[in-house]
Amino acid sequence: MTANKLSVIIVEDHSIIVEGLSSILNNAAGLELTGTFLNAEDALEFLQTNRADVVLLDISLPEMSGIELCQLLKKQDRNIKIIALTNHTEKSVIQEMLQNGADGYLLKNTSKQDLVTAIAQVMNNQFTMQSELQQILFSQAPKDKEIPRLTTREKEILQLVSQGITTSAIAAQLFISPQTVETHRRNLMQKFEVNNSAALIKKATEKGLL
Structure with missing residues:
Protein backbone atom coordinates (compact mmCIF):
# COMPACT_ATOMS: atom_id res chain seq x y z
CA MET A 1 0.00 0.00 0.00
CA THR A 2 1.24 3.49 -0.85
CA ALA A 3 2.38 5.48 2.17
CA ASN A 4 -0.26 7.76 3.73
CA LYS A 5 -3.03 6.42 1.50
CA LEU A 6 -6.05 4.65 2.96
CA SER A 7 -6.52 1.12 1.66
CA VAL A 8 -10.09 0.45 0.46
CA ILE A 9 -11.64 -2.78 -0.79
CA ILE A 10 -15.02 -3.35 -2.45
CA VAL A 11 -17.22 -6.41 -1.86
CA GLU A 12 -20.00 -6.25 -4.46
CA ASP A 13 -21.35 -8.83 -6.91
CA HIS A 14 -22.51 -6.45 -9.67
CA SER A 15 -19.62 -5.61 -11.98
CA ILE A 16 -21.12 -2.32 -13.19
CA ILE A 17 -21.28 -1.05 -9.59
CA VAL A 18 -17.71 -2.24 -9.00
CA GLU A 19 -16.54 -0.32 -12.08
CA GLY A 20 -18.24 2.87 -10.90
CA LEU A 21 -16.86 2.62 -7.37
CA SER A 22 -13.39 1.76 -8.67
CA SER A 23 -13.41 4.88 -10.84
CA ILE A 24 -14.36 7.07 -7.87
CA LEU A 25 -11.73 5.58 -5.58
CA ASN A 26 -8.95 5.64 -8.17
CA ASN A 27 -9.55 9.36 -8.70
CA ALA A 28 -9.86 10.30 -5.03
CA ALA A 29 -6.86 11.82 -3.29
CA GLY A 30 -5.60 9.86 -0.31
CA LEU A 31 -7.41 6.63 -1.21
CA GLU A 32 -6.08 3.46 -2.77
CA LEU A 33 -8.27 0.65 -4.09
CA THR A 34 -6.49 -2.54 -3.09
CA GLY A 35 -9.05 -5.17 -4.07
CA THR A 36 -12.51 -5.88 -5.48
CA PHE A 37 -14.41 -9.06 -4.61
CA LEU A 38 -17.63 -10.58 -5.94
CA ASN A 39 -18.34 -12.57 -2.77
CA ALA A 40 -17.65 -12.63 0.96
CA GLU A 41 -15.42 -15.71 0.89
CA ASP A 42 -12.85 -14.16 -1.48
CA ALA A 43 -12.77 -10.96 0.60
CA LEU A 44 -12.19 -12.97 3.80
CA GLU A 45 -9.36 -14.90 2.18
CA PHE A 46 -7.70 -11.68 0.97
CA LEU A 47 -7.96 -10.05 4.40
CA GLN A 48 -6.26 -12.97 6.12
CA THR A 49 -2.98 -11.93 4.51
CA ASN A 50 -3.64 -8.29 3.54
CA ARG A 51 -4.90 -5.28 5.46
CA ALA A 52 -7.63 -2.81 4.48
CA ASP A 53 -8.65 0.36 6.28
CA VAL A 54 -12.14 0.52 4.79
CA VAL A 55 -14.52 -2.05 3.28
CA LEU A 56 -17.36 -0.92 1.00
CA LEU A 57 -19.80 -3.79 1.48
CA ASP A 58 -22.96 -4.80 -0.35
CA ILE A 59 -25.55 -6.62 1.79
CA SER A 60 -27.06 -8.92 -0.86
CA LEU A 61 -24.18 -11.21 -1.78
CA PRO A 62 -24.19 -14.82 -3.04
CA GLU A 63 -23.73 -17.50 -0.37
CA MET A 64 -22.74 -15.41 2.69
CA SER A 65 -24.59 -12.11 3.20
CA GLY A 66 -22.92 -8.76 3.83
CA ILE A 67 -24.36 -8.75 7.36
CA GLU A 68 -22.61 -12.04 8.18
CA LEU A 69 -19.38 -10.83 6.58
CA CYS A 70 -19.52 -7.58 8.55
CA GLN A 71 -19.76 -9.53 11.80
CA LEU A 72 -16.83 -11.81 10.86
CA LEU A 73 -14.59 -8.93 9.76
CA LYS A 74 -15.20 -7.02 12.98
CA LYS A 75 -14.25 -10.11 15.01
CA GLN A 76 -11.11 -10.51 12.89
CA ASP A 77 -10.06 -6.84 13.10
CA ARG A 78 -12.06 -4.47 15.29
CA ASN A 79 -10.29 -1.45 13.76
CA ILE A 80 -11.43 -2.13 10.20
CA LYS A 81 -14.09 0.34 9.03
CA ILE A 82 -17.10 -1.05 7.18
CA ILE A 83 -19.57 0.99 5.15
CA ALA A 84 -22.67 -0.81 3.91
CA LEU A 85 -23.37 0.27 0.34
CA THR A 86 -26.73 -1.14 -0.65
CA ASN A 87 -30.26 -0.62 -1.94
CA HIS A 88 -31.85 -2.01 1.23
CA THR A 89 -33.95 0.59 3.06
CA GLU A 90 -35.83 -1.75 5.44
CA LYS A 91 -35.54 -0.67 9.06
CA SER A 92 -34.82 -4.25 10.21
CA VAL A 93 -31.95 -4.63 7.71
CA ILE A 94 -30.38 -1.30 8.71
CA GLN A 95 -30.64 -2.23 12.39
CA GLU A 96 -29.08 -5.66 11.90
CA MET A 97 -26.20 -4.24 9.87
CA LEU A 98 -25.47 -1.70 12.59
CA GLN A 99 -25.78 -4.32 15.34
CA ASN A 100 -23.14 -6.36 13.54
CA GLY A 101 -20.64 -3.52 13.57
CA ALA A 102 -21.11 -1.40 10.42
CA ASP A 103 -19.56 2.07 10.72
CA GLY A 104 -21.72 3.56 7.99
CA TYR A 105 -24.74 2.84 5.83
CA LEU A 106 -25.18 4.39 2.38
CA LEU A 107 -27.47 3.77 -0.55
CA LYS A 108 -25.98 3.05 -3.95
CA ASN A 109 -27.43 6.31 -5.28
CA THR A 110 -25.02 8.28 -3.07
CA SER A 111 -22.89 10.92 -4.81
CA LYS A 112 -19.15 10.61 -5.43
CA GLN A 113 -18.41 13.38 -2.95
CA ASP A 114 -20.67 11.92 -0.27
CA LEU A 115 -18.93 8.55 -0.60
CA VAL A 116 -15.47 10.06 -0.23
CA THR A 117 -16.70 12.17 2.71
CA ALA A 118 -18.22 9.07 4.34
CA ILE A 119 -14.87 7.25 4.13
CA ALA A 120 -13.16 10.20 5.84
CA GLN A 121 -15.86 10.28 8.53
CA VAL A 122 -15.60 6.60 9.47
CA MET A 123 -11.81 6.86 9.60
CA ASN A 124 -12.37 9.70 12.08
CA ASN A 125 -14.57 7.33 14.15
CA GLN A 126 -17.75 9.13 13.09
CA PHE A 127 -20.79 7.09 12.10
CA THR A 128 -22.15 8.02 8.66
CA THR A 167 -34.50 -26.31 -0.30
CA SER A 168 -32.95 -28.83 -2.70
CA ALA A 169 -36.10 -28.90 -4.87
CA ILE A 170 -36.22 -25.08 -4.97
CA ALA A 171 -32.54 -25.02 -5.94
CA ALA A 172 -33.13 -27.48 -8.78
CA GLN A 173 -36.20 -25.58 -10.01
CA LEU A 174 -34.45 -22.18 -10.04
CA PHE A 175 -31.03 -23.50 -11.20
CA ILE A 176 -29.22 -22.11 -8.16
CA SER A 177 -27.30 -23.80 -5.33
CA PRO A 178 -29.01 -24.97 -2.11
CA GLN A 179 -26.72 -22.57 -0.21
CA THR A 180 -28.07 -19.64 -2.25
CA VAL A 181 -31.63 -20.75 -1.48
CA GLU A 182 -30.77 -20.84 2.22
CA THR A 183 -29.22 -17.35 2.01
CA HIS A 184 -32.45 -16.02 0.46
CA ARG A 185 -34.51 -17.85 3.07
CA ARG A 186 -32.41 -16.27 5.86
CA ASN A 187 -32.77 -12.84 4.25
CA LEU A 188 -36.56 -13.32 4.09
CA MET A 189 -36.76 -14.35 7.74
CA GLN A 190 -34.62 -11.35 8.66
CA LYS A 191 -36.83 -8.95 6.70
CA PHE A 192 -39.99 -10.35 8.29
CA GLU A 193 -38.29 -10.54 11.71
CA VAL A 194 -39.14 -14.22 12.24
CA ASN A 195 -37.10 -17.31 13.17
CA ASN A 196 -38.64 -20.12 11.11
CA SER A 197 -40.43 -20.86 7.85
CA ALA A 198 -43.85 -21.33 9.45
CA ALA A 199 -43.72 -17.87 11.03
CA LEU A 200 -42.41 -16.47 7.73
CA ILE A 201 -45.40 -17.85 5.81
CA LYS A 202 -47.83 -16.58 8.46
CA LYS A 203 -46.40 -13.06 8.48
CA ALA A 204 -46.13 -12.85 4.67
CA THR A 205 -49.77 -13.93 4.42
CA GLU A 206 -50.82 -11.31 6.96
CA LYS A 207 -49.08 -8.62 4.91
CA GLY A 208 -50.82 -9.77 1.72
CA LEU A 209 -47.66 -11.07 0.05
CA LEU A 210 -48.96 -14.64 -0.27
Missing part, protein backbone atom coordinates in the same frame (compact mmCIF):
# COMPACT_ATOMS: atom_id res chain seq x y z
CA MET A 129 -25.65 7.57 7.23
CA GLN A 130 -27.82 9.47 4.74
CA SER A 131 -30.57 11.59 6.30
CA GLU A 132 -33.33 9.65 4.52
CA LEU A 133 -32.07 6.45 6.15
CA GLN A 134 -31.89 8.11 9.56
CA GLN A 135 -35.57 8.99 9.18
CA ILE A 136 -36.40 5.33 8.43
CA LEU A 137 -34.26 4.09 11.31
CA PHE A 138 -35.74 6.45 13.88
CA SER A 139 -39.30 6.45 12.57
CA GLN A 140 -42.00 5.34 14.99
CA ALA A 141 -44.14 3.58 12.39
CA PRO A 142 -45.79 0.46 13.83
CA LYS A 143 -43.84 -2.59 12.74
CA ASP A 144 -46.95 -4.48 11.73
CA LYS A 145 -47.67 -1.86 9.06
CA GLU A 146 -44.25 -2.10 7.48
CA ILE A 147 -44.23 -4.31 4.39
CA PRO A 148 -40.71 -5.48 3.53
CA ARG A 149 -39.41 -4.75 0.04
CA LEU A 150 -38.52 -8.05 -1.61
CA THR A 151 -36.38 -8.76 -4.64
CA THR A 152 -37.89 -10.73 -7.52
CA ARG A 153 -35.87 -13.80 -6.47
CA GLU A 154 -37.01 -13.46 -2.84
CA LYS A 155 -40.65 -13.33 -3.99
CA GLU A 156 -40.09 -16.50 -6.04
CA ILE A 157 -38.53 -18.32 -3.10
CA LEU A 158 -41.21 -17.09 -0.67
CA GLN A 159 -43.90 -18.55 -2.93
CA LEU A 160 -42.08 -21.90 -3.19
CA VAL A 161 -41.40 -22.05 0.57
CA SER A 162 -45.09 -21.41 1.21
CA GLN A 163 -45.90 -24.45 -0.96
CA GLY A 164 -43.76 -26.63 1.32
CA ILE A 165 -41.10 -27.28 -1.33
CA THR A 166 -37.70 -28.34 0.05
